[in-house]
Amino acid sequence: MKVTDYLVIGAGASGLAFADTVLRESDAEVVLVDRRSEVGGHWRDAYPFVRLHTPSAYYGVDSLPLGRNRLITSGRNVGFYEQANGAEVGAYFEAVRIQRLESSGRALFLGRREFLNHQAGIARVRNAATGRVDKIGVRRGVVDARYQEASIPATHTPSYAVDPEAAFAPIGMLPERVGDYREFMVIGGGKTAADACLWLLDAGTDPDRILWVRPREMWFTDRAGMQPLEQVASIMNGLADDAEAGAHARNLVDLCHRLEDAGRFMRLDTRVEPTMYRGTMLSRPELVALRRIGNVIRLGHVKAVSAGHLLLGGGVVAIPPHTLAVDCSARGLAASPPVPIFARGSIRLQQVRHNSPTFNAALLGFIEAHRDDVAEKNRLAPPNPYASTPRDMARMFARTWATERSWRHDPDILRWVAHSRLNLLRGLEERTGDVAATAASARFVANVAAAIVRLPQLA
Ligand SMILES: Cc1cc2nc3c(=O)[nH]c(=O)nc-3n(C[C@H](O)[C@H](O)[C@H](O)COP(=O)(O)OP(=O)(O)OC[C@H]3O[C@@H](n4cnc5c(N)ncnc54)[C@H](O)[C@@H]3O)c2cc1C
Incomplete structure (x- = not known):
């Protein structure tokens, strides 16, 4: 029987980022299992024109850079840090497997394996190729890196019925089917739907030939406020906007409008009040x-x-002839109920700092490597569920800031965070001569304590 220290269920971005850090910070051995045959999780089934919506600079695993921190020189994101496309993300995670995990001699990836269960230090894993169930002995812990597994159009089942006669496709089939249709009906109000619409517009589709079904409107974050490294003042400024709005908002609508007035938030239609927030x-x-x-x-x-x-819930709409319905309705990251992340013999990876999934997985790897006591580990990393509404967002912001304040007596955590390439604020501390960064930091500090108290009251 194979025996390991950690068995990681799911070799997506989270499982890989955890494994990378725990390998670097300890002498542990790690086995990762995944249903998929390759590492990279949902990126392996993403639509062909998918891209990171955040910069590559702070995405992936801690020990291996993604991309070269170049600035985009043309298009709608000119001047921002590069955002890897799906193929680049897939190739990057493959490089992580080879160069960072397996080259350590202490890690092994087993693809096409279904994790079944785990009891008393023995995990059972089914090999999809042979059907055989193998046992793996686990010394330290089973790491559940699929607790907040993402649901994506290529692999999810839509929550609505689809007549087999209807012209219907998930977003991933758009490029191959676009030539067969005159009109397009995009179903979904989030990032995937926005990507489908932008792709159609870039392919030369007249906007009047796109019908956009938006069950809910979304608050989007302006990408200009999420630029790292040389532009890290933009992130600090955005966080200062969040804290200032949080400290003074009268209610949730007022909170979002303050953020919109500050240029932090954007919506597609200013006449409609969004009810959705996903950090997009x-x-x-x-x-x-x-x-x-x-x-x-x-x-x-x-x-x-x-x-x-x-x-639809509110009525029936005729679909014009020669229209392709494009499904962009998958939920994305799961809003699983929060549970303690660390328990004896198991770890359930969840969000700690908001909207930073790979940073969080790596941080949890660091905490696991440097703390023994379960209660202490959970003190450092309370779960912080993903948001899908402004109400969730208010609670989530406050939880992040309260948690980060609690690290002030833990210099090793602060040091790791400050130097991690996954930390979107990396390098901020050195920019003492940057007037904008210094002013933004001061504004954040002036408001964050009040925001930590106020935001949960709004929620
Ligand atoms: C279109 C899109 C764009 C995104 N862009 C960004 C971005 O720019 N920046 C950002 O920070 N985040 C982004 N995200 C969020 C993104 O989901 C996370 O960054 C990250 O990829 C999630 O990885 P994960 O490992 O948590 O989940 P997943 O990628 O879903 O991996 C979970 C893995 O667990 C495996 N698994 C599940 N059950 C079992 C089982 N029983 N046995 C074995 N294996 C199992 C699955 O096969 C899967 O491979 C984006 C998400 C989407 C959908």
């Missing part, structure tokens, strides 16, 4: 392009797509 980013030029799409259906959630009609 857009640039202003992307927003301008998307606003060219005027045919928007807001009649609640889709119930059924048939050949000539779309049935």
Whole structure:
């Protein structure tokens, strides 16, 4: 029987980032298992034109840079740090497997393996190729890196019925089917749907030939406020906006409007109050392009797509002939209920700092490597569920800041965070001569304590 220190379930970005840090920070051995045959998780099934919506500079695992921190020189994101496309992310994670994990001699990836269960230090894993169930002995812990597994259009089942006669495709099939249709009906109000619309516009589709079904409107974060390294003052300034709005907001709507007035938040239609927040980013030029799409259906959630009609919670809409319905409705990261991250013999990876999934997984690897006591580990890393509404967002911001304040007596954590390439604020401390960064830091500090108290009251 194979025996290891950690068995990581899921070799997506989270499992890899955890494994990379725990390998570097300890002498542990790690086995990663995944249903998929390759590492990289949902990126392996993403649509062909997917990209990171955050800069590559702070994405991936801690020990291996992704990309070269170049600035984008053309298009709607000009001047921002590069964002890897799906193929680049996949190739990067493959390099992580070879150069960082397996080259250590202490890590092994087993693809096409289904984790079944774990009891008394023995995990059972089914080999999809042979059907055989193997046992793996686990000395320190089973690491559940699929607790907040992402749901994506290529692999999810839509929550609505689809008539087999209807012209219907997940976003990933858009490039191959675009030539067969005159009109397009994009279903979903989030990042994937925005990507589908931008792709159609870039392919030369007249905006009037796009029908956008948006059950809920979303608050987007302006990408300009998420730029690291030389532009890290932009991130500090955005955080200062968040804290200042949080400290003074009268209610949740007021909170979001303050952030919109500060230029932090954006929405597609200023006449409609968004009820969704998922930390998704857009640039202003992307927003301008998307606003060219005027045919928007807001009649609640889709119930059924048939050949000539779309049935929604709030009514029925005729679908014009030669229209392709494009499913962009997958949920993304799961809003699983928060549970303690560390327990004896198991770790359930969850969000700690908001909107930083790979930073969090690596941070949890660091804590696991440097602390023994379960209660102490959980004190350092309380779970912070993903947000899907402004209410969740208020609670989530406060939880992040309260947690980060609690690290002030833990210099090793502070040092790791300050130097991690996954920390979006990396390098801020050295920019003492940067007037904008210093002013933003001061504004954040002036407001954060009040925001930590105020935001949960709003929520
Ligand atoms: C389109 C898109 C764009 C995104 N862009 C960004 C971005 O720019 N920046 C950012 O920070 N985040 C982004 N995200 C969020 C992104 O989901 C995370 O960054 C990260 O990729 C999530 O990785 P994960 O490992 O948590 O989940 P997953 O990638 O879903 O991996 C979980 C793995 O667990 C495996 N698994 C599940 N159950 C079992 C089992 N029983 N046995 C074996 N294996 C199992 C699955 O096969 C899967 O490979 C984006 C998400 C989407 C959908």
